[in-house]
Amino acid sequence: MSSADESLAIGEVARRAGMTVSRIRFYEQTGLLAEPERQSGKRCYRSEVLTQLAIIDAAQRVGFSLDEIRDLVWGRGDPAHERLRQLAIRKLPEIDELIERATAVRHLLAVCSTCRCARIEECRLLTEPAGPSRDQPAEAALKRRITGDASTRT
Amino acid sequence: MSSADESLAIGEVARRAGMTVSRIRFYEQTGLLAEPERQSGKRCYRSEVLTQLAIIDAAQRVGFSLDEIRDLVWGRGDPAHERLRQLAIRKLPEIDELIERATAVRHLLAVCSTCRCARIEECRLLTEPAGPSRDQPAEAALKRRITGDASTRT
DNA sequence: GTCCCACCTCAACCCAGGTTGAGGTCAAGG
DNA sequence: CCTTGACCTCAACCTGGGTTGAGGTGGGAC
Numbered sequence: 500m501s502s503a504d505e506s507l508a509i510g511e512v513a514r515r516a517g518m519t520v521s522r523i524r525f526y527e528q529t530g531l532l533a534e535p536e537r538q539s540g541k542r543c544y545r546s547e548v549l550t551q552l553a554i555i556d557a558a559q560r561v562g563f564s565l566d567e568i569r570d571l572v573w574g575r576g577d578p579a580h581e582r583l584r585q586l587a588i589r590k591l592p593e594i595d596e597l598i599e600r601a602t603a604v605r606h607l608l609a610v611c612s613t614c615r616c617a618r619i620e621e622c623r624l625l626t627e628p629a630g631p632s633r634d635q636p637a638e639a640a641l642k643r644r645i646t647g648d649a650s651t652r653t
Numbered sequence: 654m655s656s657a658d659e660s661l662a663i664g665e666v667a668r669r670a671g672m673t674v675s676r677i678r679f680y681e682q683t684g685l686l687a688e689p690e691r692q693s694g695k696r697c698y699r700s701e702v703l704t705q706l707a708i709i710d711a712a713q714r715v716g717f718s719l720d721e722i723r724d725l726v727w728g729r730g731d732p733a734h735e736r737l738r739q740l741a742i743r744k745l746p747e748i749d750e751l752i753e754r755a756t757a758v759r760h761l762l763a764v765c766s767t768c769r770c771a772r773i774e775e776c777r778l779l780t781e782p783a784g785p786s787r788d789q790p791a792e793a794a795l796k797r798r799i800t801g802d803a804s805t806r807t
Numbered sequence: 808g809t810c811c812c813a814c815c816t817c818a819a820c821c822c823a824g825g826t827t828g829a830g831g832t833c834a835a836g837g
Numbered sequence: 838c839c840t841t842g843a844c845c846t847c848a849a850c851c852t853g854g855g856t857t858g859a860g861g862t863g864g865g866a867c
Contacts, residue, residue: 510843520844521826529824539833541844561755565824584766594759598752601715605748612738664813674814675856683854693863695814719854808867815862821855832845837838 506536506543516552523552531555531569562597563590660690660697670706677706685709685723716751717744 513520526532527542532551535542551572558568571586667674680686681696686705689696705726712722725740 508843519826522824524845525825539844541833557754557758559824560751561758580766583762587762587766591759591762594755594762597714598755598759600711601748601752601755604711604715605745605752608737608741608745608748612734612741662813673856676854678815679855693814695863713854810867811865813863816860818858820857823853825851827850828848830846833843835841837840 506538506545507548509542509544512544512548512552516549516556518552518556526552526555526565529565529569530573531565533573561594660692660699661702663696663698666698666702666706670703670710672706672710680706680709680719683719683723684727685719687727715748 507515509520509523513523516523523532527534532548532555535544535548537543554572555568558571559565563571567586567590571583661669663674663677667677670677677686681688686702686709689698689702691697708726709719709722712725713719717725721740721744725737
């Protein structure tokens with residue numbers, strides 16, 4: 500723990516990263532993770548791999564595909580910060596949208612779990628009144644957010 | 654648009670919901686979407702389906718599986734708001750974590766795209782200095798957030 | 808009437824992201 | 838020496854979430 504440079508066996512890496520061994524080997528196979536050194540055939544990792552795995556994991560969870568991550572970490576060509584900037588430009592809006600949607604769904608769950616709707620789509624927060632009463636500004640906004648404006652457009 | 658109760662053909666629904674026709678049929682097949690009425694064999698939807706589809710879509714994008722969504726929308730048993738509350742209790746922490754991670758990744762992308770690191774895992778915001786200089790509180794927090802504390806634990 | 812288009816069913820296929828299993832190697836400990 | 842456990846490879850398999858294609862029906866416009 501203090502001397503972080505003693506090399507780690509794959510099992511140890513897996514344990515610390517919270518992943519299976521097979522998953523780590525899979526990442527190596529598919530070029531996401533560099534081939535580590537070996538000692539008598541066995542992979543020995545240095546502790547940096549934990550950071551790499553954590554990045555992979557976090558990126559995946561917010562919707563990057565393994566291809567994108569591979570490109571991010573290992574991309575050929577250009578200086579890395581350049582590719583990174585490109586990727587950032589492409590992905591930032593998506594991430595923002597994800598955050599917005601997540602916030603809306605969060606809100607929906609929180610609010611609906613206090614209402615007595617019989618089915619979720621009948622929840623007063625989401626159903627178009629179809630009659631004259633229009634929904635409140637805030638609710639309309641929530642709805643627009645969760646629906647991504649799709650059903651709001653003509 | 655004003656008389657929202659004229660029934661919609663599947664193609665129209667798909668267009669408005671921004672999904673493929675096959676995807677909508679697939680949702681019906683797998684019990685996510687109710688079987689609509691038919692007229693001479695063809696599905697005719699009412700406009701509510703757009704809201705349902707939007708909910709499904711939004712929920713999916715923030716990490717609900719179709720099984721969970723099915724259970725949410727169509728779950729057998731208990732009053733809906735009860736199931737909804739259960740689901741909310743289970744999922745709210747996950748959604749919160751998603752939002753946190755997304756925010757951290759967002760931050761990472763934004764910051765790293767302005768730095769000159771040669772490889773992402775060498776980015777000064779993420780690499781353990783391994784020397785004496787410890788990273789700043791804010792950066793450490795970012796790192797801890799993106800790594801989900803995994804590599805931070807002993 | 809016949810053309811065309813949007814719809815229908817059903818089964819097969821596809822891709823991402825891993826997991827599983829068979830069969831083998833190596834080093835340490837009893 | 839021999840067993841045990843962690844590691845190795847390679848190929849096959851699995852699940853989720855759809856897509857694709859063949860073969861068929863219906864109805865409105867020309």
